[in-house]
Amino acid sequence: MNDTSNKIRVLIADDHGMILDVLSMFLATQPDMDVTTTTDLDGALSAITENGGYDVVLLDYNMPGMNGTQGLTRAIKMNKNRPVAILTGTPTRRILDESLAKGAAGLVPKTMPAKSLAIAIRFMHVGETYVPLDLMREDSTDSGDGVGKLSAREKTVLECLGEGKQNKEIANSLQLSEATIKMHVKSICKKLSANNRTHAVITARDQGLL
Numbered sequence: 001m002n003d004t005s006n007k008i009r010v011l012i013a014d015d016h017g018m019i020l021d022v023l024s025m026f027l028a029t030q031p032d033m034d035v036t037t038t039t040d041l042d043g044a045l046s047a048i049t050e051n052g053g054y055d056v057v058l059l060d061y062n063m064p065g066m067n068g069t070q071g072l073t074r075a076i077k078m079n080k081n082r083p084v085a086i087l088t089g090t091p092t093r094r095i096l097d098e099s100l101a102k103g104a105a106g107l108v109p110k111t112m113p114a115k116s117l118a119i120a121i122r123f124m125h126v127g128e129t130y131v132p133l134d135l136m137r138e139d140s141t142d143s144g145d146g147v148g149k150l151s152a153r154e155k156t157v158l159e160c161l162g163e164g165k166q167n168k169e170i171a172n173s174l175q176l177s178e179a180t181i182k183m184h185v186k187s188i189c190k191k192l193s194a195n196n197r198t199h200a201v202i203t204a205r206d207q208g209l210l
Contacts, residue, residue, distance in 0.1 A: 007034040008125050009051075013044035014060040014087060016202060019110055026114035033121070041065030045078055053079045056121050058108060059089040061095060069102040076103050083124040089202030106130030110173045111199050138203060149191055150209070157184040162201050162210045 010033055014020045020037050027035045036054070042065050049053060057079055065071055069086075076084045076174035088095060091109045099107055105124040108117065109132055120130045120203035124160050150158065160170040167185065171178040183199055204210040 003078055005030055006119065009034050009036070009055045010121055011036045011038070011044060011047055011054040012087070013038045013041065013058065013063060014038045014110075015203065016060070016089075016100065016110075018198070019202065023110075023114065023117065027118060027121070030118050032140075033118070033122040039063070041071040041075070044075060048075065048078045053082055055082060055124050056105070057082075057084040058087045058121075059084065061086050061099075064129045069098050069104075072099060072102050083127075085120075085124055085130065085150055088206065090206045096131065100129065100131075111195055123201050147194065154184055154188050154191070155209075157181060158188055158200065158204055161185070161210065162190075162204065182187065 010027060012020060012023055012027075012035065014023075014037075018113070020039065024035050024037045027033050035049055036051070038047055040063055041059070044057065044059060048057070057075055059066065059072060059075055061068075072084060072086060079105075084103075085106040085108050086095065086099045086104050087108050089108060091107055096107045106120065106129050108120055108130060112120070112132070123130050156174065157170060160173065165173070167178050167181045170176075171181045174181070185200075189200050190196070190209040191195065192200050192201050192203045201210065
């Protein structure tokens with residue numbers, strides 16, 4: 001049996017199964033962390049109650065039950081004011097300001113490298129506030145103007161991406177060439193300011209496009 005008494009007890013709540021699996025699998029390999037996962041706010045609050053709270057809690061901003069920062073406030077209270085941070089695929093200055101105003105320990109982008117996430121968790125565990133530097137530098141007038149300007153074909157391709165289909169599958173189902181699908185995926189990523197197709201799906205879901 002592994003001794004978890006000296007480990008940082010982390011709770012991650014996110015309704016995106018793929019993201020939850022990737023994050024939890026990596027953090028589970030960290031010798032100083034013990035990770036628990038759940039898929040909605042109710043599950044997170046139940047876990048906090050049943051386990052006497054966690055050293056660090058990460059809550060997906062848009063998962064069921066959150067209602068913006070209302071869920072954050074509830075979690076902070078139940079976790080006895082220990083660090084609770086917001087996890088989001090679309091970090092903006094507005095979400096950052098709202099979250100910090102409600103007492104969040106930080107704002108953690110889902111797209112950050114796993115190693116950086118581990119560092120951020122350790123940072124918050126010792127009482128510091130984690131904020132992505134690029135977000136602090138972001139001009140408040142800089143917003144995702146490309147969002148919502150997807151063509152009908154791009155929206156169809158995006159839906160296929162959301163279903164986990166690969167380019168070849170999408171090409172076959174839409175009777176298009178694979179090269180055309182690649183072009184659409186590239187355009188979707190650009191319009192959603194996404195680093196890759198996975199990031200595009202996360203962004204689209206967070207913004208209600210999927």
